[in-house]
Amino acid sequence: MGHGPATANQLLKKNIAVDCFPKENASSQELLNIKECAELANRKILIVRGKGGSETLKKYLSASNQVDYLEVYERIPCKLSKIHKESLMSFVNHPDGASMATSNESLVNIIQLVSSASSTYLEILKSRRMIVFSERIKSTAKNLGFKKIEVTQNPSDEDFVGILFNKKL
Structure with a gap:
């Protein structure tokens, strides 16, 4: 199965x-x-x-x-790098940015990584669109303070892109 x-x-x-x-x-x-x-x-x-x-x-x-x-x-959190910092700066400077979490573990890792860069960045991240692969992850994201959470119909790249660009597949 x-x-x-x-x-x-x-x-x-x-x-x-x-x-x-x-x-x-x-x-x-x-x-x-x-x-x-x-x-x-x-x-x-x-x-x-x-x-x-x-x-x-x-x-x-x-x-x-x-x-x-x-x-x-095993999902292992990474350390904040120069590339992460540059990507986060770009993200916060573009108001239409969205993020994605494919599991509860990845969601927690994202929060740890962003909060290690800046508490302001974390608040901006939580105010932006978050696309997740399941209702379970949505529930976790909501409990962690995310405001705009969308769930893909299936855990696939195609469904993620479909939601990101508001396409009906």
């Missing part, structure tokens, strides 16, 4: 069968709403994910299956 269209496409390119995936609103919850997933029982399931990812799938599937994780990547 894939998690969404992007994951499914990558698996299919490698000739790996994909039983099902959410066509829209790709998320753990949408995956669990699919009949093939909801009816899984007495199976060994391996969830491939990033370190510290969502627990939603495991919590639900563990009731009637043996579920394990294979954590294949």
